[in-house]
Amino acid sequence: MVRTVAALPVRGLWALSTVLILASVAGFWLFSRGFLLTRMVLPQHSLPSTLPFTNSSVDEHANEWYPAKFERAIILVVDAMRIDFAAWSDELNTTFSASSPPPSGHRLMPYHNRLPIINTLNTEHPEKTMLYRFRADPPTTTLQRLKGLTTGQLPTFIDAGSNFAGSAIDEDNWLQALRRPSTGPNGKRPRNLVFLGDDTWSSLFPHELSDTQAMEQNDTLWNEGSRGWARVRPFPSLNVWDLDTVDDGVFSRLPFFLLPSESAERDMAPQAAADVRAKRSRWRQLVRQQEMLLHPDFGVSSQSNASNSGMVSAAVGLEQLHNDWDVIIAHGLGVDHCGHRYGPDHPAISSKLAQTNQAIELIIDAVDRSDRATALYVFGDHGMDPKGDHGGDSPREVDAALWIYSNKAWNTKEGKERSSRVLEHASALVKNEPLGAALDDDLKSGWWLNTHLSDDYRKLLEPSELRSIPQIDLVSSLSLTLGLPIPFNNLGAVIPEMFASDTGAGGEWGLLRALRLNAAQTMRYLDTYVESSRSHGFSDDALSAWKLLYQRAEASYQELTALVANNPKARQQSHVMLVEERVAAEYYAFMRVVLGTLRQMWAQFDPALIIAGLAVLVLTTVALVAVYVRSRHISLETMVARMWKQCATGGFIGVVIGRALSIVLVSQSISHISLLEASAAGLAIGVMATSCTLLFFATSDDELSISRPGSLCTRLCSPAALLNTTACVTAIMHGLAFMSNSFTFNEDGIVLYLAQTLTLALVGTALYSLMPSSSSKQKAAGLRALLCTSLILVLNRIASYSTVCREEQLPGCTPTFYGLPSASISGVPLAVANLAMVWLVPFVVLRVLKRSQSHRAMIAKLWISIGMRISMGMSAVYWLLDSIDGNYSSSAMTPSKKSDWSDLRIVLARMAVGIALGGGLAAWYSSPFCLDVVVSSPPSQPTGPVTRSSAKTQASTPQHMAVVLGYGNAFGAAYLVFVTVVFCVLYLVQQPMGGIMISLLFIKLLLCIETFDSLRDALAAPSLLPAQTSMMAILAYLDYFSTGHQFTLVSIQWSTAFIGIREMQLVICGVIVALNTLGSFILASACVPMAVLWNESLGSRVLKLAPESFVARLAGAATLYAGYHAVVATSSAVNAAVFRRHLMVWKIFAPRFMFAVPVFLVSITVVLLVATGFAAMRVLRLGINVGNVRGLPVAKDSGRV
């Protein structure tokens, strides 16, 4: 019976799909290599007992890194303290403010000369202070800066190895070292730590900065002093309109530590007590919001001491707070918030700085009173631009200030001279180094003028020469001066002045010791990094250069030791001191070269890779649309046959040019593109550019299509063209939304707006088709379209109701995904509502099939009415049990016990998938067609439109007719069965609200297909594919949000990973989470071929005579649909690159791009390979064979038996 026809031509489809997918993968890969800066986070820690030296004599392992120079440290972070806030200008003060009014433009800005204490002490006690220009690594956001200031590392986007969800720092840092047991200089006690201020610190250091006050009540360990206590008072940092709360919180609590307690005051001499009282009242006046003082803090433990007289000082009392603290970290945000709100030119900043000045005065007073060596570090974590904002890399944003003060002289004149000689030697060494090209001015020479300081003064004034240091230099200096080990990952060099005045054990120069430890630690880090992964990304040149520098320095050091070994007094001789300085300079040069090369690799975007990646993405987008345009006229086979030679040539030329260019770029140190990347970029750009050119030039001699922009003017008035234009505009507007951060994080609202606009355009088209001149058939189709589109309008709005809000949306957004705003588990009512979908979805599918009588076929009866309902029912029951478990039983049970129905749930989930894949997919694969033959007598004709529903065949006797049911929509119905299977799987992995929403999405997609089919009938079959594919794509985006997702990493529903499994299995869990996250895109992609297949009759002439053009149409629809996603993905990449120095780049733009990659890749893979390449081809191949049953003549529209 069955005669095989010529095999369906699919080679062109596969070739094109592969090229397009590979090209987009290459584009994303190249872009990510340039944009997403990546480095590994090493888990190692530096321990005080282990020195970093690898091969050294035994006596060096004196069980300490560097003897603690300061016993205590106060770290006062003045957020956004720019260098010109701290620097002083006598000239400005005398010339303009006193004698004559300043000429216009030379006025004293509100922030100039507002920190006089710094200048006073700099001039009075130069041996105790130093002011530095403190250069930040962009992005200059507080969170990123704090990471750098504690770990000594460079900011990269992905610190591979860190947990994605939490923001806690995994890397070794000095805060960890402070709180680690057995780090104390004299004993095993962690340091006592006080933290006050910005709550960003608490999110970065949840363990280190956990307040021990509550624990002290029940633990006697603190009593013995063997455990360090911590007092942590974080204050909210997000409200930039609030200038005072954080500062007041800091200043109201600092006196507890800096001044003797009130009980101690009573025992003091009257004069001293009066002095303390005066200081206390000055502290009190510093607090702007006096009500902060109404709630005395830290008093709880002492009160409980008094009441529980039986437990003598079971906790840390107020007096101990004052006496025993080791490190105080205070982080005030007033200046930063003032900049954000008013800008730096507003008078508000001067009062904020004056407040800071007073606070510094009071702190210094306390430091001076103390007889223990105490260091005060005052610094800004970043600067601010002329508008008062920060985040980018402009000079004013990266120029913070660092001021160091100590009650002990640490910066002697001699030390200063020696360290400046070291710096000079080091910069000479760095200049001769081939890798030195990668260094910027900061690293080459430490002396660099503040260009913008003189800008501010209109170049009239000479700013004082300030030494500039990278911010991460603070880390090693701070660690060593406190007697802590240098953090393992640290890359900063020690600040020379801090050690240059010291003489260590055996008369060794302090700076030499410090720099040697520093360099050895960095070398150890580099070695560990190289060993831990083969893809470390360091070039061989760099590695060997580092090794050489380090070994040279070590060799010189050994020479020096030999020199002084026999003569202990030799160290005092000036020529030996010069040798010491040269050796120190060699270590310093090594540190700087390492930092320079690593900064280029890890902290700088690579413009060449970014541009190459974007070029590939743009060309791929164009090619996707071009394939659609061409596929309307020629088959894919012809397309591929005509193009492949030129494309291969183009690719070859691209590779040659790419490799040549890469050599030039690398030698000019513009980029660190590797040869492999250059080849990939060249190949992809070459192939894509050639194919785009060929596709478009070849089109020009064909008939112009109505959907292309070039020919819009001529046929603009046709409703189909208007509709397609609206669709194109929608896609473009969706892409343009990423140009603004507000649109990007409100994308859910934007997508609803665009979807509704497009649907409204459909309503308009449907209304248009109801015009009086159209036939009654057209009117019926128009009415049907009107009904469907109205339903879509309502369903879209319902879909947008369900949301999980992004952090940025929060005050104006209520999360509804889990039922109640505060819930994180779906409520039972939702799970019950989800049960309704079990009835609704199969009902709608059958209703849609009914129009072509396909619902009476065996597979429809068996699978859709029964199998699908069972599978969906099991999924729904699974989620019902899950929500009952989550809401009712968990609180009553012990956590160790399993929930009531966990076994049952696993069985349900597995059976739901099993029925879908084992039953539905297998049934579909063996016989997808919803066909049935009934013999009926003429009067009992099946209702419904005859032409569409059935092919009537007259038997020999006129009384009886053989009717092939489902003949008219044979291909569409057969394909729909496949989509239902996909849907069943996706339905299981969605939480109850997500299940409801994805069911509605499926219904909407079916309605959409019906709408466009009706519109094609009503408007006499123009091409509506651009509108239809855009519609499907935008519905997918809309339901991405309504299934409880946002384009942020935190909104990924990790809890769904364990559906149907008990233990963690990486691959399965990953697949389930991916299905959950990308469910809406997968479903929409799977539905795309229906846009072409729907209502394609079994006897379709096109399919019989030219199957290859039918395949081309399918591929065209698929590429057009992928084109929409490509526009969105490309635009998100372009905007991420444009805003790479935006404040919100790592919070908004980069995550959006990172989500666009899987969305696009999964969509294009599903639509081209799975939906078109596999499922649609399967249906077509079988259909051609079935349709060629002998005796079903091809020529007539209806098959007669």
Place this chain on the structure above:
Amino acid sequence: MDAHSNNDENSSQRVPDHKLYPIDANGIELMLAGMASAIALVSPRKSLNMYDSPVKYMIVTATVLFGYYAILAFAGIYCFKAPTESGRRKIKAPTPLSARFNAVLFMGLATLAASLVITLGLVLFGAPFATQHAETFMAALNMALLGVTPAILTLKPSPEAWRRALIGGGNSAGAPLVPEMWAAGLFWSTFIISWTSAYFIPLDWDRPWQKWPIPIVAGAFLGNLIGLLYVLLRCFVLPLARADYAQTESSKRDMIRELSGPAGAKKEL
């Protein structure tokens, strides 16, 4: 363009549109819309402004607009009179009072119905449906008064005319008539600019006027203003200019022909 061809083709039989239709009352609307926009945009610190008390403000504007339309509907002067052979308005018998009241009533009810439909549309486009009902409804009422009521007054309850005017297609009468252009111009420009101005709502500028529904109502006012300018140009100024141009051109051509005589005629050939 259509009006142009219409003029060219029918200039012998038909009197040009601008002479057929009186534009008497319609200038008032322009003034009113301008005034309303001015109140909205210029007086941010007065007691009645759009972003401190949007509902109050919109009630006032809606009342003003409604009163204005009611007067015009009562007087029967908003809509254009049907063209007559002579090109002049016929002096008709005075309309009975009940018919006038009915016209006002119809206008009011139709506007109310339109505003309900627009409310539904706003909610579908993402307006909050659990809160801010007053804001949404008043916004819809204002939009209806600005965009739909002109159409109600000019097109009358004829679905056919509405479809032809607003969606186009299948116009058996050939070029669009002035009432249709008038209605369509105001309708589309009001709604498209109102649609566009939703752009401002999600931006993080923290401005008081970004609150729902201020941008879209302001957009509707602006759109109405632009639409008025457009329809006035399109329906009256352009045809007038074209007519003048055609007249002067033809008279020039005649003069040249007279002056140059047979030689000129040859050149034309």
